[in-house]
Amino acid sequence: MKNFRLFVEWFIPSQIKSDMKYHIRARQFVIFALIGMIFYIVNMIKWYSMGYENLGLSMMTVLIVNILMLFVFRATGSINIAGNGLMAIINWHFFYLIYLTGGLQSSAISWIVIIPVFAALYFSNRVSVIWSTVSLLGILSFNYLEHQGVSFTSIITSNQQICQANLANSVGPLIAVFFAGCFFNLAMYRAFDGQKDAMANQKETLDQLNAVFDSVTEISESILSTSTILDSSSENMKLRSDEMAQKQQKPHPFPKKPI
Numbered sequence: 001m002k003n004f005r006l007f008v009e010w011f012i013p014s015q016i017k018s019d020m021k022y023h024i025r026a027r028q029f030v031i032f033a034l035i036g037m038i039f040y041i042v043n044m045i046k047w048y049s050m051g052y053e054n055l056g057l058s059m060m061t062v063l064i065v066n067i068l069m070l071f072v073f074r075a076t077g078s079i080n081i082a083g084n085g086l087m088a089i090i091n092w093h094f095f096y097l098i099y100l101t102g103g104l105q106s107s108a109i110s111w112i113v114i115i116p117v118f119a120a121l122y123f124s125n126r127v128s129v130i131w132s133t134v135s136l137l138g139i140l141s142f143n144y145l146e147h148q149g150v151s152f153t154s155i156i157t158s159n160q161q162i163c164q165a166n167l168a169n170s171v172g173p174l175i176a177v178f179f180a181g182c183f184f185n186l187a188m189y190r191a192f193d194g195q196k197d198a199m200a201n202q203k204e205t206l207d208q209l210n211a212v213f214d215s216v217t218e219i220s221e222s223i224l225s226t227s228t229i230l231d232s233s234s235e236n237m238k239l240r241s242d243e244m245a246q247k248q249q250k251p252h253p254f255p256k257k258p259i
Contacts, residue, residue: 008034011070013077022079025123029079032122033070033086035179037063052155055100058093065089083123087131090115095138103142103152107169112138114173121180 012026040063047056066086073082094111101108112135120128146152156165 011074013074016077025079026073026077028122029073029083030070032118032180033066033082036066036086039176040066050161052100055097058096062089062093079123080127083119083127084130087115087119087123087127091131091134091138098142099152100155101152101165102154103146103150104139105152106154107166109139110169110173114177117177118180 008027008030011030012023016022016026040059044056044059044063047053047059066089069082069086072085073079076082091112094108094115097108098104098106098112115135116128116132119131142152154162156162
């Protein structure tokens with residue numbers, strides 16, 4: 001687990017780690033991209049094994065862009081650039097999947113619905129609004145085309161494959177949302193723990209500063225007391241010196257006679 005955290009931190013530019021809020025978002029993005037790679041690889045193998053090379057190639061493209069966006073983020077430190085790039089390729093794949101599996105009748109449309117949820121959890125509300133709009137426009141486009149008489153014939157024809165696809169497209173989004181929420185909560189709890197530790201360290205530092213201040217105050221009072229004593233001694237010495245000078249200047253009562 002520690003190695004995974006170090007691997008995640010490697011993709012996060014050092015200049016944004018000082019901003020806790022942005023650092024949390026950055027960590028969530030990297031985790032989302034890394035965990036997503038498992039999903040992409042599994043589905044790529046699935047589509048190739050089922051004989052649908054075009055869908056397998058599409059998923060491979062998603063995987064490649066996903067990896068590319070991780071390095072783009074490491075180079076630029078911009079979640080908006082990397083996040084929108086990743087959302088774009090994911091939307092492309094699922095719209096392409098819907099196109100090949102029956103249009104609005106495809107069970108894959110459930111993935112389009114939850115993509116804005118991923119955007120909100122792992123990126124920002126602005127990114128979520130953008131891709132919610134894209135998803136809505138895509139669904140409306142399919143609806144318009146179907147009303148215009150365009151037929152979207154599914155490439156999946158056997159009953160067994162249809163059942164498998166429906167099951168995957170029904171259970172898959174639920175599992176994805178569940179794990180997305182879990183990772184989001186873990187990240188938030190970790191952030192709160194980090195903030196708690198930072199506050200504890202800050203309190204400890206403040207206590208140490210107060211102790212130093214008290215020590216400096218005591219030293220200052222001691223120096224002030226010593227200075228007062230020295231001033232008093234100096235004043236006494238000055239008075240004695242003045243008295244001695246006056247005695248020396250006073251004429252002798254029996255002046256010496258000249259020889």
